[in-house]
Amino acid sequence: MTSRDAPGRPRDAEALAFLTRPGLTRLWTAVRTRLERNGLQPTGTVRLHELDAEEREALSLLLARPLTAATVTIRLPDLDTRLRTSALARGLTATLQELGPPLTDRRAARDAAAAQRAGLWSAAQAALAATSLSAQPWAARWLEETRRAGTATRQDPQIATTVLTQAIRTLATLFPATDAEPTPVVWGRGELATRTTGSAHGLDDGTLLARLVLRGIALATGADVPADAPGRRALWRLASVTPDEVSSTVLTYGLRPTGGTWGEQVLGQRAEHHLETHLTLRELHGLQLKMPARTRIHVCENPRVVEAAADAGCTAPLICTSGNATTVVLTLLDALAATGCAFAYHGDFDWPGIALANRVMDRYGAQPWRMKAEDYEYLATRTQLHGTPQLLLSGPTVEATWDPELAPTMGALGIALHEEAALDLLLEDLYLS
Numbered sequence: 211m212t213s214r215d216a217p218g219r220p221r222d223a224e225a226l227a228f229l230t231r232p233g234l235t236r237l238w239t240a241v242r243t244r245l246e247r248n249g250l251q252p253t254g255t256v257r258l259h260e261l262d263a264e265e266r267e268a269l270s271l272l273l274a275r276p277l278t279a280a281t282v283t284i285r286l287p288d289l290d291t292r293l294r295t296s297a298l299a300r301g302l303t304a305t306l307q308e309l310g311p312p313l314t315d316r317r318a319a320r321d322a323a324a325a326q327r328a329g330l331w332s333a334a335q336a337a338l339a340a341t342s343l344s345a346q347p348w349a350a351r352w353l354e355e356t357r358r359a360g361t362a363t364r365q366d367p368q369i370a371t372t373v374l375t376q377a378i379r380t381l382a383t384l385f386p387a388t389d390a391e392p393t394p395v396v397w398g399r400g401e402l403a404t405r406t407t408g409s410a411h412g413l414d415d416g417t418l419l420a421r422l423v424l425r426g427i428a429l430a431t432g433a434d435v436p437a438d439a440p441g442r443r444a445l446w447r448l449a450s451v452t453p454d455e456v457s458s459t460v461l462t463y464g465l466r467p468t469g470g471t472w473g474e475q476v477l478g479q480r481a482e483h484h485l486e487t488h489l490t491l492r493e494l495h496g497l498q499l500k501m502p503a504r505t506r507i508h509v510c511e512n513p514r515v516v517e518a519a520a521d522a523g524c525t526a527p528l529i530c531t532s533g534n535a536t537t538v539v540l541t542l543l544d545a546l547a548a549t550g551c552a553f554a555y556h557g558d559f560d561w562p563g564i565a566l567a568n569r570v571m572d573r574y575g576a577q578p579w580r581m582k583a584e585d586y587e588y589l590a591t592r593t594q595l596h597g598t599p600q601l602l603l604s605g606p607t608v609e610a611t612w613d614p615e616l617a618p619t620m621g622a623l624g625i626a627l628h629e630e631a632a633l634d635l636l637l638e639d640l641y642l643s
Contacts, residue, residue: 246313377419468500505551509576
């Protein structure tokens, strides 16, 4: 290879043909890798091992020096100079670009990607700071955990920016500042998605956005991130979001609305026949539920109380939370509270039961229904006298907001009592009400 001919002349093609001979293939592969790591600068060296005769001959001609060893170290600056003084008259980087495929400046690509990531998280922090989430400690933790997970940054930058912005908007909608304008107590997931993403399917199960929002809900509520569909639906409901309006129901008994709509008439007729009624969220949206002023409604935790009340022919209205009060339960209680109904609550005497009772009583100003320290002490003593197997209390203590003596009394006796332990007393109250 000589320097007699300038680029673009017939010898140019001849030189390129020489450079593409098989004996130089490994050289160009190694050089390409090194250049792409070096920011396309011809610095450093490459080392080739176990050269065969064809490779030694091609390298000898290229470097203009005889090579006889099986290993050779080639300085890229020297190779760059050699090519510049050759018939091609162009440097190493330009030569590799000519031979193809195009070189990638991996250093520049890494720097650009790093700058892009920094911009993404800077924008996300600014978006979060502009919402009610800025005052909620869990929100900063959520954003940092999202950043460390790396899932968002593996997306197209524009998509990642959109998803993070929508996740922040959704969480800010679900957890507004205390002084913010009131939001609906209950969101349908499609309704929420339309509000925050513009698409009713924006929060569909399995999407990155839904996963990010669920992580935020888990941090905000102290719940675990679920691994299955039922767990995800339960987590949505903790944030007053219902995945659909028909699969979850609230168990009622004895409701006798005074309105004349078909739905209210059905409730009244079922109450007259001592039949329980399961209401979906969709049904609740269509009911007016006009109740007589100051109607006293009993609220229980376990469905067995409703079943026993129906069997006994009790007439008092009763609503069952069926464990933790879900969105549909709260929707019904909210609607009844809006008509002026008063509530009395009874649940399990264990720490989760006390926590649930606190939420219901604080939200609705409900009165304790056989849920004071003396009630617990009486029931615990009665089960001991009857030889009933004892269930021990477990978990952290929860103070009862309506009775400061209840938690110490429960702690002293150490017995957990499910609602069924008081069933005869509850039925007596429901029968007389």
